[in-house]
Amino acid sequence: MEAAIEKLAKRGPSASHIADWIRSQIRGNRLVPGQRLVEVDIIRQTGGSRFKVREAYQRLAAEGLLEIEEYRGARVRGASMDEVRQLYRARAALEALCAADFTRKASDEEIARLGEIARQMEECVESEQPQEFGKLNAEWHTLLMRGAGNAVIEDMVRRLNTPVHHLLFGTFYRGERLREAARDHRRILDAIEARNPDGAECEMRAHVENGLSFLSELDRAVHLED
Amino acid sequence: MEAAIEKLAKRGPSASHIADWIRSQIRGNRLVPGQRLVEVDIIRQTGGSRFKVREAYQRLAAEGLLEIEEYRGARVRGASMDEVRQLYRARAALEALCAADFTRKASDEEIARLGEIARQMEECVESEQPQEFGKLNAEWHTLLMRGAGNAVIEDMVRRLNTPVHHLLFGTFYRGERLREAARDHRRILDAIEARNPDGAECEMRAHVENGLSFLSELDRAVHLED
DNA sequence: GCCGACAAGATTGTCAACAATCTCGTTGTC
DNA sequence: GACAACGAGATTGTTGACAATCTTGTCGGC
Numbered sequence: 242m243e244a245a246i247e248k249l250a251k252r253g254p255s256a257s258h259i260a261d262w263i264r265s266q267i268r269g270n271r272l273v274p275g276q277r278l279v280e281v282d283i284i285r286q287t288g289g290s291r292f293k294v295r296e297a298y299q300r301l302a303a304e305g306l307l308e309i310e311e312y313r314g315a316r317v318r319g320a321s322m323d324e325v326r327q328l329y330r331a332r333a334a335l336e337a338l339c340a341a342d343f344t345r346k347a348s349d350e351e352i353a354r355l356g357e358i359a360r361q362m363e364e365c366v367e368s369e370q371p372q373e374f375g376k377l378n379a380e381w382h383t384l385l386m387r388g389a390g391n392a393v394i395e396d397m398v399r400r401l402n403t404p405v406h407h408l409l410f411g412t413f414y415r416g417e418r419l420r421e422a423a424r425d426h427r428r429i430l431d432a433i434e435a436r437n438p439d440g441a442e443c444e445m446r447a448h449v450e451n452g453l454s455f456l457s458e459l460d461r462a463v464h465l466e467d
Numbered sequence: 468m469e470a471a472i473e474k475l476a477k478r479g480p481s482a483s484h485i486a487d488w489i490r491s492q493i494r495g496n497r498l499v500p501g502q503r504l505v506e507v508d509i510i511r512q513t514g515g516s517r518f519k520v521r522e523a524y525q526r527l528a529a530e531g532l533l534e535i536e537e538y539r540g541a542r543v544r545g546a547s548m549d550e551v552r553q554l555y556r557a558r559a560a561l562e563a564l565c566a567a568d569f570t571r572k573a574s575d576e577e578i579a580r581l582g583e584i585a586r587q588m589e590e591c592v593e594s595e596q597p598q599e600f601g602k603l604n605a606e607w608h609t610l611l612m613r614g615a616g617n618a619v620i621e622d623m624v625r626r627l628n629t630p631v632h633h634l635l636f637g638t639f640y641r642g643e644r645l646r647e648a649a650r651d652h653r654r655i656l657d658a659i660e661a662r663n664p665d666g667a668e669c670e671m672r673a674h675v676e677n678g679l680s681f682l683s684e685l686d687r688a689v690h691l692e693d
Numbered sequence: 694g695c696c697g698a699c700a701a702g703a704t705t706g707t708c709a710a711c712a713a714t715c716t717c718g719t720t721g722t723c
Numbered sequence: 724g725a726c727a728a729c730g731a732g733a734t735t736g737t738t739g740a741c742a743a744t745c746t747t748g749t750c751g752g753c
Contacts, residue, residue, distance in 0.1 A: 303529035393553040
């Protein structure tokens with residue numbers, strides 16, 4: 242939001258700034274699936290013109306984050322559990338590949354940096370700081386993909402994550418699951434440090450699929466409540 | 468183009484129709500990387516309004532197919548060889564996963580259909596019909612992903628393919644490479660028919676990476692000419 | 694009370710005119 | 724001839740007004 246206001250001084254935020262703002266609202270759960278995005282509201286909140294807001298909508302629709310319907314405007318698109326499953330399977334395949342590539346080409350410094358962040362995450366588990374854990378987790382995965390040298394995959398995974406981002410905070414990142422994730426990271430790191438690409442690949446795949454299992458159980462629990 | 472004109476009778480083509488039209492132009496190599504897309508030209512050719520054309524631009528920019536620069540309009544974004552490499556690695560991981568899933572859940576009818584298309588492709592190799600081969604190849608891969616039941620991956624792979632699509636016809640789909648591809652398909656099918664998911668996964672990964680090797684060699688040859 | 698027809702307001706779709714910026718050829722100078 | 728300043732034309736950016744459609748609330752009939 243700061244960026245949007247800052248730009249406003251000059252000539253108003255660009256379409257991509259508005260898109261970023263909407264994305265952040267979705268990730269922060271301030272815009273929930275199904276919710277309508279009324280153009281004038283977005284204009285009021287971002288300072289953009291109607292034209293730019295609509296351009297931003299088109300971008301986000303192409304990313305699969307919004308649904309646009311004639312004369313009904315844009316809504317936040319929600320992912321069904323089945324879609325979340327497909328999405329996690331894709332992520333598992335892509336990140337596993339990155340883990341293997343990272344193991345092959347990363348410098349000792351990059352590995353050490355990954356270890357450092359993993360250590361900080363373990364601290365967050367102990368001190369129960371899920372918010373901070375989430376930020377470090379994102380950083381950890383990004384660093385690994387960056388080190389694997391595949392910007393295309395990095396971008397795809399970022400997009401895959403956005404629609405489920407809001408599910409994680411408040412349900413995912415607590416207690417036992419945090420501990421599991423930290424343990425997974427440790428295992429991946431061990432394989433990387435041993436320069437064992439296949440091992441890193443398997444552990445990463447298992448890590449992402451563990452996350453999916455957790456979400457599935459959560460979903461089943463919610464349905465039982467009905 | 469036909470679709471665009473047909474719609475014109477009613478109320479002009481929608482933004483997504485225009486986007487489809489531009490995509491097809493790029494795939495057909497009638498729009499080449501770096502080429503400028505002047506708004507009025509697109510309007511003339513599609514019958515859309517300026518507003519809709521610009522909406523289409525935004526969508527395609529989000530897909531990574533166009534680059535939009537202030538006051539300079541949209542250009543077709545070209546993929547560097549390095550990006551093509553990243554893109555194929557991602558595709559290999561995703562399609563390998565689909566091959567495994569397909570093997571696990573496909574019905575005998577679906578497998579038979581895949582075999583039928585593979586047989587037709589082999590005929591195209593003998594009769595040297597690369598154009599037809601290309602169409603069947605796309606159908607074959609789509610059918611496999613569809614059968615794997617992962618629409619998210621199907622969509623991602625479609626997008627990954629668009630920027631390199633024009634490289635394939637005229638260079639890729641000829642002689643020896645066609646024969647190799649047909650042989651790869653046969654191997655994948657054998658593994659699927661034997662209900663061997665791991666085998667199908669490996670063969671599919673190898674198949675996609677063979678394609679990458681071919682493109683790499685081609686690229687090296689082009690650079691030697693300079 | 695329930696339900697459909699209707700109307701007013703809200704919201705989105707479309708367009709055309711104008712402003713801002715870029716492109717490229719021209720001109721003048723050295 | 725090389726080069727920079729200039730300017731006309733081309734192209735894109737922005738805005739506001741109006742049309743088309745949806746949404747919501749109201750009213751009357753049953």
